[in-house]
Amino acid sequence: NAGVTQTPKFRILKIGQSMTLQCTQDMNHNYMYWYRQDPGMGLKLIYYSVGAGITDKGEVPNGYNVSRSTTEDFPLRLELAAPSQTSVYFCASSYPQQGSSYNEQFFGPGTRLTVL
Amino acid sequence: EDQVTQSPEALRLQEGESSSLNCSYTVSGLRGLFWYRQDPGKGPEFLFTLYSAGEEKEKERLKATLTKKESFLHITAPKPEDSATYLCAVQATSGTYKYIFGTGTRLKVLA
Numbered sequence: 001n002a003g004v005t006q007t008p009k010f011r012i013l014k015i016g017q018s019m020t021l022q023c024t025q026d027m028n029h030n031y032m033y034w035y036r037q038d039p040g041m042g043l044k045l046i047y048y049s050v051g052a053g054i055t056d057k058g059e060v061p062n063g064y065n066v067s068r069s070t071t072e073d074f075p076l077r078l079e080l081a082a083p084s085q086t087s088v089y090f091c092a093s094s095y096p097q098q099g100s101s102y103n104e105q106f107f108g109p110g111t112r113l114t115v116l
Numbered sequence: 117e118d119q120v121t122q123s124p125e126a127l128r129l130q131e132g133e134s135s136s137l138n139c140s141y142t143v144s145g146l147r148g149l150f151w152y153r154q155d156p157g158k159g160p161e162f163l164f165t166l167y168s169a170g171e172e173k174e175k176e177r178l179k180a181t182l183t184k185k186e187s188f189l190h191i192t193a194p195k196p197e198d199s200a201t202y203l204c205a206v207q208a209t210s211g212t213y214k215y216i217f218g219t220g221t222r223l224k225v226l227a
Contacts (some may be wrong), residue, residue: 033215041219042219043217047213047214107159107160
């Protein structure tokens with residue numbers, strides 16, 4: 001299993017541009033999450049999803065959008081990028097659909113985004 | 117409000133010098149407490165889950181313990197390869213499946 005994969009690894013955007021951060025998991029997890037991590041700060045939840053077609057806001061959703069059309073994919077959309085969105089973005093997943101009680105999160109390698 | 121506080125922010129140890137990292141939490145009801153290791157430029161990697169006060173888990177030089185208000189990550193005879201940021205997270209029983217993270221402890225083990 002590849003686990004959680006994220007693309008791209010790095011990206012530089014100009015103010016006002018848009019982009020989509022891709023996230024895919026192959027563990028058949030119900031739950032998926034997007035976090036941002038700023039230097040010296042903890043992981044802040046942007047959006048999460050409990051299954052295909054179901055998403056909800058986290059702590060810091062402004063300026064972002066998500067969709068979940070399949071179990072495997074959970075893309076994060078940035079519209080009108082701003083310097084405040086410069087951060088490292090992590091996607092995570094948890095809760096296998098059946099057959100296990102563990103609920104730890106599995107994280108992707110991250111996308112480092114700079115908005116200039 | 118659910119909250120997680122980790123201390124110290126940073127810790128420098130000599131190789132072989134044992135110590136403990138602290139994670140204090142305030143949550144209405146605890147579903148689970150999680151410890152992760154994060155290396156520079158990488159995503160967090162799962163270490164332990166603790167579910168109830170008194171529970172302990174071990175992995176190599178690491179041992180995690182849990183009380184009703186805090187968790188400790190004990191590092192016995194650390195090696196330079198244990199250098200990383202250690203993150204603590206809690207999941208509440210409040211009906212959602214969100215995780216609340218602390219800001220982490222940056223550990224540096226000197227040879």
